[in-house]
Amino acid sequence: MNAVTIEPATGLLCLSRALASELLPFEHAAIIHPSDTRTAAIFRGSWFNPDRRCWEDNTFAAHGGNVEEAVARGTPRFVTMNAFRTRSACFKSDWRENPWKETQNLAALQAVWTELDFHDKPAWKHLSPAEMIFHVIERIRSRGWPLPTYILCSGSGLHVVWLHTRVSPRKAMGIWKALQQALNDAFIDMGRDKAAMSATTNLRLAGTKNEGRPVSILWPVHVDEIVRHDFDELCRAILPYTVDEARAYKAKLREQKTARQARIAAPTGTPRLTGTTFYATLLADLDKVMTDRFPGVVDDGHRNEMLFIHARVWAWLMEPDELIARIKAEAPRFGFTQREALTHMRSVINRAKSACNVGRGQADPRYKIGPQRIRVDLGITAREAKRLDLRMLIPPSLRRARAAERAEKSRRARGAASRAEQQSVRLEHGREAIRLREVEGLTRIQIAERLGGVSPSYVDKAVKEAKAVALIRPKRARKTKEELNEDSLEAEILDQKRERRIADREAEAIAAAAMAGSHDSSRYMSNDAGALVAAESPAYHGDIHGVAPPSSEEHERLVSGLAGRPFSVSAPRQHANEEARRRHAWWTDHLRQLTRSLAEGRSASAR
DNA sequence: CGACTTCTGCTAAGTGTCAA
DNA sequence: TTGACACTTAGCAGAAGTCG
Structure with missing residues (x-):
C-alpha cells in the first residue's frame, strides 16, 4: 500500500496509516506540493553523464499532479518548499527542463521551516537526531506554537517544517518572511541555518541518502498524522505582533516623518541647512587650517594635497566654469601656475562637467569628500581644531562634547536644574540636618519639616552624604590668595586648582557613600542585557527591566555565555507599567527556558 | 526610632538622527 | 555645521518595607 495516494474522485491527497519514516521521495514531494496544484515544484538531483563520465547537477520541475512521474524520471534529492510559476529561466526553453528558481518567479508560499545543524553546538551536539526532536518539540510547546507538520532527519541535522495553506507572495511575502524569521530566531542556539531561510530554498527529500546516511521523517510516526496549518492561524500563534499592529506602527512612523518635514519647512530662527551650507562650512574650516599652517604660499610638499581637497569641495559649490576660474585664481596661493593647477585638477574638473549631464537615479560622478576624511588626511588634532575654533573638521570626541x-x-534654557546644583543643595541640607540633630536634638521627621517639608528619605540620604564628605581630612593649609598676591596669576591658578580638588574629593566621597550600601539595581539594561547577564554573573538574581528582546546575534552571545554555567532567574515582580511588565515577563520566561534546556543538555551529557 | 534597602516613576545626561 | 527630537542610560526622590 502506498503511504500517499490520490483520491480519484476529488484529486486530493490521502494519507495512510503507514510509517512516516518509510516515505518515498515522490510521496514526500506530493505532501509538500499537492496534486491539485498547477504551480511548479522544482527538484534538484545529480545524474551520471556517460558522455562526460561525471556526475552533473540536474534541475527540473513538475506540476503537483506529475510529481511521481517526474521523481521517477529524474531521481532528485532536493525539492523546493514553495511553488513556482511555470516559466523558464531561458527564453524559448521548457520550464520543466529549465525552471526559473528565483524569488520573482514564486507562485505560492506554502511552508515555513527551520534547518537545524545542531552537531556543532556544544549544548546539543551529543544528542542523536531522535533525542533532539524531543527538545525541539518541547521548545515549540513551551512557546505555545502549533506543532510542526513534520520533522525530517537530513542525515546530519533536522528540518522542522510547518506546511501551511497556500498564499500569494505578492500579498503575503512580508508576513511570510516575518514568520520564517520568528520561527528561526527561536532555534538560534540549536544551530538554525541562516542560509536555508530564503523562500526559494530546497530541502532534502525523504527516502534519499545524504553521504550514505538515510534521509527520513522522524516525526510524526504515522503519515496520517501529518497536518497542513492555516497560514493566518500560524501567524496569529507565532508572530509577536498582529498584521494590524504592524500596519499601525508603520503608519505612526509615516506620521512622524510628515510632522518632521512640516517642522523643517516652517520658518525658524536657525538657518536652513542644505548641501551648500554643508560644503560652505567645510570650506571655511579648511581655509582656517590652511591660513594657520601656510600663512604665505603652500609649501611644495603639501600644495597638491591642499589644492586637491579644495577643488573637490569647490566642485560641490559651483558650476564647472566657476570651478575652472576659481582654480586659476587660487593657483598662486597654492604655489602653482594656472596651467599647472588646471592640469593637476583635470579629473576634478572632468567629473564636475559630467555631473551636469547626470540623469535621475544615476550616481553623481563628483568626488565624495567628507569632513572626517579631510581631517584624517590633514592630521588635524583635537587641540588644533579647538584652537582654530573649527566647526566640522573636528574629531569625534570634540563633536560629542x-x-x-x-x-x-x-x-x-528650558529651566532644568543641573545634577551638580541638586547635589550641592543636598550637601548643605545634610550638614544642617546633622547640626539640627546634634545641637537641637530633633528627630529625622522634625528635621524633614524644618528643611522645608522634604521627605525623611531625603534627610537620610543628605546626612549620609554630608557625613562622608565630613570624613575627608583637610590637607595642609596652603597660602591663601591674599597671602600670595591677590592679583597674581599664580594665586588664581592655585585657587582654581584647590577648588577643583575639593569638589573632586567631595564627589568621590559621595559616590563612595552611595556604593557602601547596596546600590541601585541596574534596571534599564542596554540591548546587551543578554551578554551582560552572561558575562557578569554565574547566578544572576537581579531584576531585568525595560529590555527589548535580543537580536539574533545577542541571543547567540547569551547562549554561548551561559552554556555550562549555573544560572537562575529572579521571580517576576510587580510592574505598574504594562510595557515593563510585558518585557519583564518575556525575559523571565525566556531565561527560564534557557536554563531548563541548558540543564537538560548537561544532565544528558552526564549520562 | 533611625538606618538602611527595595521598588518604581520621573527626569537630567548623553547619543543618534534628520534636514538637504 | 545647528537645533529639534527620539531614545537610552543613569541618577534622584518618595513610599514602603526590614532590621536591630
Whole structure:
C-alpha cells in the first residue's frame, strides 16, 4: 500500500496509516506540493553523464499532479518548499527542463521551516537526531506554537517544517518572511541555518541518502498524522505582533516623518541647512587650517594635497566654469601656475562637467569628500581644531562634547536644574540636618519639616552624604590668595586648582557613600542585557527591566555565555507599567527556558 | 526610632538622527 | 555645521518595607 495516494474522485491527497519514516521521495514531494496544484515544484538531483563520465547537477520541475512521474524520471534529492510559476529561466526553453528558481518567479508560499545543524553546538551536539526532536518539540510547546507538520532527519541535522495553506507572495511575502524569521530566531542556539531561510530554498527529500546516511521523517510516526496549518492561524500563534499592529506602527512612523518635514519647512530662527551650507562650512574650516599652517604660499610638499581637497569641495559649490576660474585664481596661493593647477585638477574638473549631464537615479560622478576624511588626511588634532575654533573638521570626541554642550544649553534654557546644583543643595541640607540633630536634638521627621517639608528619605540620604564628605581630612593649609598676591596669576591658578580638588574629593566621597550600601539595581539594561547577564554573573538574581528582546546575534552571545554555567532567574515582580511588565515577563520566561534546556543538555551529557 | 534597602516613576545626561 | 527630537542610560526622590 502506498503511504500517499490520490483520491480519484476529488484529486486530493490521502494519507495512510503507514510509517512516516518509510516515505518515498515522490510521496514526500506530493505532501509538500499537492496534486491539485498547477504551480511548479522544482527538484534538484545529480545524474551520471556517460558522455562526460561525471556526475552533473540536474534541475527540473513538475506540476503537483506529475510529481511521481517526474521523481521517477529524474531521481532528485532536493525539492523546493514553495511553488513556482511555470516559466523558464531561458527564453524559448521548457520550464520543466529549465525552471526559473528565483524569488520573482514564486507562485505560492506554502511552508515555513527551520534547518537545524545542531552537531556543532556544544549544548546539543551529543544528542542523536531522535533525542533532539524531543527538545525541539518541547521548545515549540513551551512557546505555545502549533506543532510542526513534520520533522525530517537530513542525515546530519533536522528540518522542522510547518506546511501551511497556500498564499500569494505578492500579498503575503512580508508576513511570510516575518514568520520564517520568528520561527528561526527561536532555534538560534540549536544551530538554525541562516542560509536555508530564503523562500526559494530546497530541502532534502525523504527516502534519499545524504553521504550514505538515510534521509527520513522522524516525526510524526504515522503519515496520517501529518497536518497542513492555516497560514493566518500560524501567524496569529507565532508572530509577536498582529498584521494590524504592524500596519499601525508603520503608519505612526509615516506620521512622524510628515510632522518632521512640516517642522523643517516652517520658518525658524536657525538657518536652513542644505548641501551648500554643508560644503560652505567645510570650506571655511579648511581655509582656517590652511591660513594657520601656510600663512604665505603652500609649501611644495603639501600644495597638491591642499589644492586637491579644495577643488573637490569647490566642485560641490559651483558650476564647472566657476570651478575652472576659481582654480586659476587660487593657483598662486597654492604655489602653482594656472596651467599647472588646471592640469593637476583635470579629473576634478572632468567629473564636475559630467555631473551636469547626470540623469535621475544615476550616481553623481563628483568626488565624495567628507569632513572626517579631510581631517584624517590633514592630521588635524583635537587641540588644533579647538584652537582654530573649527566647526566640522573636528574629531569625534570634540563633536560629542559639542553636542552635549548644546543639549545642556537647551535644557538650561528650558529651566532644568543641573545634577551638580541638586547635589550641592543636598550637601548643605545634610550638614544642617546633622547640626539640627546634634545641637537641637530633633528627630529625622522634625528635621524633614524644618528643611522645608522634604521627605525623611531625603534627610537620610543628605546626612549620609554630608557625613562622608565630613570624613575627608583637610590637607595642609596652603597660602591663601591674599597671602600670595591677590592679583597674581599664580594665586588664581592655585585657587582654581584647590577648588577643583575639593569638589573632586567631595564627589568621590559621595559616590563612595552611595556604593557602601547596596546600590541601585541596574534596571534599564542596554540591548546587551543578554551578554551582560552572561558575562557578569554565574547566578544572576537581579531584576531585568525595560529590555527589548535580543537580536539574533545577542541571543547567540547569551547562549554561548551561559552554556555550562549555573544560572537562575529572579521571580517576576510587580510592574505598574504594562510595557515593563510585558518585557519583564518575556525575559523571565525566556531565561527560564534557557536554563531548563541548558540543564537538560548537561544532565544528558552526564549520562 | 533611625538606618538602611527595595521598588518604581520621573527626569537630567548623553547619543543618534534628520534636514538637504 | 545647528537645533529639534527620539531614545537610552543613569541618577534622584518618595513610599514602603526590614532590621536591630
